Amino acid sequence: MIRKILVANRAEIASRVFRTAAGMGLSTVAVYSDPDREAPFVSDADEAVPLGGSTPAESYLRADAIIAAAKLTGADAIHPGYGFLSENAEFAQSCADAGIRFIGPSPDAITKMGSKLAARELMERSGVPVLPGKDLTGTDADTAASYADEIGWPVLVKASFGGGGRGMRVVRDRGELAEAIESARREAGSAFGNDTVFLEHYVDEPRHVEMQIFGDEAGTVVHLNERECSIQRRHQKILEESPSPAVDQELRAAMGDAAVKAGKALSYVGAGTVEFLLAPDGSFYFLEVNTRLQVEHPVTELVTGLDLVRLQIDVADGRPLPSDLSNPSISGWAIEARLYAEDVDQGFLPAAGTLDEFDIPMLPGVRLDSGVVAGSVVSTNYDPMLAKVIAHGATRTEALARLAKTLRQTKVAGVTTNRTLLVGVLEDQDFASGRMDTHFLDRVSISDLQAVGDIGDASCFALAAALADQALNRSRARSLTSVPTGFRNSPVGLQERTLLRGETEHRVEYRLNRAPLFRVDGEELDVTVENATAEAVVLIVDGVRRSFTISSVNETVIVSEPRGSVTFVRAPRFPDASDQIDPGSLVAPMPGTVVRLNVSVGDVVAEGDTLVVLEAMKMEHSVKAATGGTVTEVPVAAGSPVDNGQTLVVLAGDTEETSADDAAEGKE
Structure with missing residues (x-):
């Protein structure tokens, strides 16, 4: 009988497994790398063992160190989570050899599905349609x-x-x-x-629909209905839901039957996912079997009422699947958004830094699976996902509305995220109508979706930020403390504040005396200030009372109200000379490692040529010449780490910017 579980993973999935294990009365063990020493998942476990190292190869991919940690702590089972060693047959076998239960399928099943080529051949022989x-x-x-x-x-x-x-x-x-x-x-x-x-x-305009399967040691294999995962950027999912708006009962039965055939062909034990491409004509084709728990498993849990991690542990402990799983029902609708640390406007480049603020409101029907808190450091060593925000509702419309509202009210500072894009997709008319495929984000305008997800006119938010700043400064004053904030002797004198919202600059001008005046970007506002402190500003705007809450960390100011939040950065009063770079410099768009240099000093390049290839978060990114020119400097070498903004290549000519093209995406 399993008594203590070590989770060979990190971040939100480790915390997720610990939560269920603790509820079952089981003891838990975390393992962690050096950068994860203070991560929340470490303290979520009863015990923790340091692996050392910073990169996955130095830590979470060290099967020997993880098994040694299990022996050291007396853990009799290992849950691999997803990613890292979760689909490594040798690791699963090593666990068995060490007398430790691997909470997952057999090494044989993992091996058969580890090669997509071998998997295709097996599925074809088993009657599952393949491309x-x-x-x-x-x-x-x-x-x-x-x-x-x-x-x-x-x-x-x-x-x-x-x-x-x-x-x-x-x-x-x-x-x-x-x-x-x-x-x-x-x-x-x-x-x-x-x-x-x-x-x-390659099938154009397909949907990505997958079936959750479960098997036990008695040979029972069942499916737990489908998940729609079509909203992807470059083959990586960002929104998932269950059920699928494209799947009716007849298609669900057919896909479920194919998924069960796949599971039985593998003598599958534990949780797995059979992924299909659903063509526009209704035909579907096998993609792969993921021999592990999926990132998006919460949507299945919310519509079935099942705890999939508990089922994994029960099956690994030799218990049979409940008999009622042979006919799983669906209750309501669930949709999950993956909140990533990435810059959408820069081609989804991964972002890194410290989370100065991280606040996701827990509205009714909303679940949060997160691996970070305010103060967490987002590293380029690991996947950039910060959290999964999942909403459940009686209908798809209700679930979408709940998730969109939650994300609108989410406050993140210190790291760029894809929050605005997620809101834009959720509120897009085509998506709301269920019209989607895996090319959705390629076909639509990303900037238009960002605009939909944006708060729109941010004038009042900018004014609130400026007033809160003034109140904060006033509260710190050592003289004339009785003078009200924003006061001016002169009836014409104006306070000024410049705030940056992404690449947009907002100039706020205001006066708080007998002749109050408020202007943002030259436009006068019809505003009455009811209250202004460093934490809260209450305005009457065009006759409507609006209350703003203010969060300020370093130079970042987040202004929020019930319909959403806006993040500003205080513009420096004087330019920083260190921000200047030499003309013709191509700089690193993110921290990473140089994996390939295509040029040397003296080479002549054309616009669009790939000059440098970087790797960050296990993804390759090509840095291309924005214009033609001659290479005059190459201050980096292959294998060297680089920081965001570090010069990679200098060209003689008018090259002004770096062009980065993601060659691929991260896990899942």
Whole structure:
């Protein structure tokens, strides 16, 4: 019988497993790397063992160190979470050899699904529909091109041992195939330790629909209905829901039957996910089996009322699945948003830094699975997901509204996030109507979605920020303490404050005396100030009373009201000379490591040429020339770490900016 569980993972999934284990009366053990020493999940466990190191290879991928930690603490079971060693058959076998239960499927099942090529062949033999594909092992460029002709363009270059968009490239042009294969192989080798890739026919405008399956040691395999995961950027999910608006009872039964066939072909034990592409004509095709718990498992939990982690532990302990799981019901609708530390406007580049503020309101029907708190450091060593925000409602409309409102009221400072984009998608008319596919974010305007998710006119928010700043300064004054904030002797004198909202500059002018005046960006506002402190500002705006709460950390000011929040940065009164860079400099768009240099001093480059390839958070990012020129300096070397804004290459000419193109995305 399992008594103590070690979680071989970090952040929100570790905390998630600890929560269920504690509720079952089980003892828990965390393992952690050096950067995670103060992370919340470490204190969520009863005991914790340091692994040392900073990168995954130095810590969470060290199977020997994790098994040693289990033995040291007397843990008799290991839950792998997702990512890292969760789908590593050798690790699962090592657990068994050490007399430790692996809370997951058998090493044999993991091995069979570890190679997407082998998985395709097994599924095809088991009667599960698959797409045409070809193994690229040992092939040259001409052979690969002939394979693409045979299976039909467009094609997808896909890492056989990968996942989550890493090692994947969509290719529509014959001339781009060789480079796509090379890049996918390089990325797959870096991320997964195996650079095997294959070709698969690429279905345009498909939906991504997956079935949650569960198996036990008695040979029972069931499905727990579907999840819709079509909203993705570059093959990585950002919104998931259950049920799917595209799946009716007949299709659910057909996909469920195929998923169960897949599970039985593997003699599957534990939690797994069978992923399908759903074509516009209603046909569906096998993608892969994820032999672990999924990031998006909470939406299934909310509509079924099940605790999937508890089921995992029960099955690992030899208990059979409950008989009523053979006909799972769906109650209401659930949708999950992945809140990432990333800069959407810069092509979804990962962001890093310290979370000066992190506040997600817990509205009715909302669940939060998070691995960070205010003060947490977001590192480039790990996946950039900060939290999963999940809303449940009686209907899809209600669930969407709850999630959108929660995200609008979320306050994050110190790290750029995708919050505004998430709100924009949730409130988009096509998405609200269920019209979506995996190309949704490629087809629509990201800037338009950002505008939808934005608060709109931020004039009153900017005024509230300026008034709160003035009140804060006044509260710190050592003289004339009785003089009210914002007071001016002169009837024409104005206070001024400049605030930055992203790339937009807001100039606030105001006067609080017998002739009050308020202007933002030159536009006069009809405003009466009822109250203004450093923490709260109450305004009467065009006859409507509006209350703003103010959070201020360092130079960041977050202004919130019930309909949303706006983040400003106080503009410096004097320019910082250190912010200036030499003309023609291409700088790192994020902290990372140089994995490839394509130029040397003296080389002549053209606009769009890839000069440097960086790796951050297990993703490759190409830094391209914005204009042509001659390379005059290359102050970095392959393998060297770089900071955000660090100069990588200097060109003689008029190059003004860095162009970064994500080659792939992170986990899941």
